[in-house]
Amino acid sequence: MISISHIQSTAETLMDKAAIEIPQDYLDGLQEAARTEDGDLSCFVLKAMLENYEAAKEDRRAMCGDTGVPRWFVKMGNDAQVEGGMIALEAALRRATAAATNGVPLRPNRVHPLWRTDHNNNVGIGAPEIEYGFEPAANAYEKADWIDLITVHKGGLFGTDYRMLFPSDGLQGIKRFYLDSLMAFGKRGLACQPAIIGIGLGGSKDICMTLGKRASTLRVVGSRNSDPRIAEMEDEFKELGNSIGMGAMGFVGKNMVIDCNIEVGYCHTGGMPMSVHAFCLSSRRAVARIHADGRVEYRTDPDWFTPYQRRETVEWEPLQEAAE
Amino acid sequence: MREIRLSTTPTAEAIADLRLGDVVYLDGLMYTAREGVYMRALEDRANIPMELPAQSAANFHCSPAARINPDGSFDMGAVTATASFRFAKWLPEWMAKTGAKLIVGKGGMTSKDYKDYFVPNGAVYLSTVGYGTGALLGRGVENVEAVHWNEELGLAQAMWVLKCKKMGPFIVASDMNGDCLFERENAKIAENVARVYEGTKPAVLKRYGESDDRTDEVI
Structure with a gap:
């Protein structure tokens, strides 16, 4: 049984980490970009961003004034049990979000879409979003009695688009639609590039958006899709995005895409829906695994897209084999 | 790249001297004003709670990640700009009313905006860098002097008065010719667009009103 106070205190730490500490994989990617960049304006921008990450860590202040929209992904091992159940877990995540908004401090971004009501704590109707995934035990001898808490503070009113192809x-x-999205939102740097670009292909409309968002926020720089042909596309699309000649802030440059991640889902036989998402220069994500015995392990790789999450079959084969 | 220290109540000469792409650090008072403040001051005709432009001629399109403590003091965390093109509707009247000379934000405006009302008002646009040098800009805030209209507008839309000390970096994105740094960069990049798109063709299902000109902008 995982205690609810443990969930809340871990969630508060995660809010703090996400807002202040740039994940190492993205930092490595941006340092590589700064090394190869030759546009003088773009180069200046990348160096300023690298200084900014340092300043944020030194001062323990948020790296970006725009908090984006803090959200949660919860992945539960199949054997996990939470004290008070999922209602208690959701309340704990909402409390942690509100507490960190005042504590870090973060900007209270969340308002009612019509009445612009602001609770000054980033909590409201449907906010923060909480999404779930489940994971089987690794084998028949282990229990998956942990939960992963993942917070993402995704920025960007711009840089995301959907199209039914x-x-x-x-x-x-x-x-073409990929290039269109980069061009449209890259100009003037509206997408806050260079970014981790996520592409969702397939699914129904809403799932297409979800896949792309998760591809940009829940996969790290340097990861590749387990389908080798999709992995090739990811390499090719990264190159393509960086060959536009556009860099940070839409200035002349050669670094627009720190990495390109593609996730797919089965779609209607007549269509090929596609979404594109940009996870900005402040690629804020933080992860913790809470074990049933109370241990907490912090990391920055959500490791969301396991073989189970990408399964294609009716039954989950490894479990079936283990049961035989 | 040239580096310049600039007052938030700059002289006309200091502004005329700025060139596209200069890096600027600001000293003096700067206030935040975005849609909430514009609507309250210009549409609801509320009295602006500052002496403008005597106290500050610098309008920041921003809302900070900050906290008002129970004792009324402030904790300033990170400071980042929001996209400015959305405020074109209010800016001409705002400039006329407040004498703002520095509009500081994200992404700039169009050269048409610059020529129509920035240049006649002797104003230029300064862009934040990145975007998202929130921690660096936060370090440049020496003190929060006041927060106006917090009750009416909420923390994010309130009018924050920031005392800046070498706050930056910012990049000069318009000049007294009304030229636009971002449009200049767009034009250079546009030369390559046809090559990048080679082999692709428009989607089979059009979007209503869709343009096929890749040199267009979305703002």
Whole structure:
């Protein structure tokens, strides 16, 4: 049984870490970009960003004044039990979000869409979003009695788009919409690039958006899709995005995409829906695994897209084998 | 790149001297004003609670990550700008009313905006860098002098008065010719667009009103 006070205190620490500490994989990617950049304005911008991450850590202040929209992904091992159940867990995550908004401090971004009501704590109707995933035990001898708490503070009113493409649009159509999204939101740096670009392909409309968002926020720089042909596309699309000639803030440059991650889901046979997402220069994510015995392990890789999350079959084969 | 220290109540000469791409650090009082403040001051005709431009001629399109403590003091964390093009509707009247000479924000405005009302008002646009040098800019805030209209507008939309000391970096994104740094960069990048798009064709299902000109902008 995982205690609820443990969940809340861990969640508060995660809010703090996400807002202040740039994840190492993204930092490595941006340092590499700064090394290869030759546009003088773009170069200046990247160096300023690298200084900014240092300043944030030194001062323990948020790296960006725009908190984005703090949200939660909860992945539960199949054997996990939470004190008070999931209602208590959701309350704990909402309390942690509100407490960190005042504590770090973060900007209270969340308002009612019509009445602009602001509770000054980033909590409201549907906010923060809490999404769930489940994970089987690694084998028949272990219990998956942990939960992973992942917070993402995704920025960006810009840099995200959706389009219903069709099989006849093909790979060239996918490339074109990808370029369109980078061009449209890269100009003037509206997308806060260079970014981790996530592409969602397939699913229904809403899942297409979800896949792309998770591809940008829940996969680290340097990770590759387990489908080797999709992994090749990821390499190719990273190159393509960086060949536009546009860099940070839309200035002339060669670094627009720190990495490109693609996730797919099965879609309607007549369509090929596609979404593009940019996880900005402040790629804020933090992860903790809370074990049933109270141990907490912090990390920055959500490790969301396991073989189980990408399964294609009716039954989950490894478990079936283990049961035989 | 040139580095310049600039007052938030700058002289006309200091502004005329700025060139596109200069790096600027600000000293003096700067206030935040975005849609909430503009609507309250210009549409609801509320009295602006500052002496403008005597106290400050620098309007920051920003809301900080900050906290008002129970004792009324402030804790300033990170400071980052928000995209400015959305405020074009109010800016001409705001400038006329407040004498703002420095509009500080994200992404700049169009050269048409600059020529129509920035240049006639002797104003230029300074862009934040990144975007998201929130911690660096936060370090440049020496003190929060006041927060106006917090009750009416909430923390994010309130009018924050920041005392800046070598606050920056900012980049000069417009000049007294009304030229636009971002449009200049767009034009350079546009030369390469046809090559990047080679082999692709428009999507089979059009979007209503869609343009096929990749040199267009979305703002």
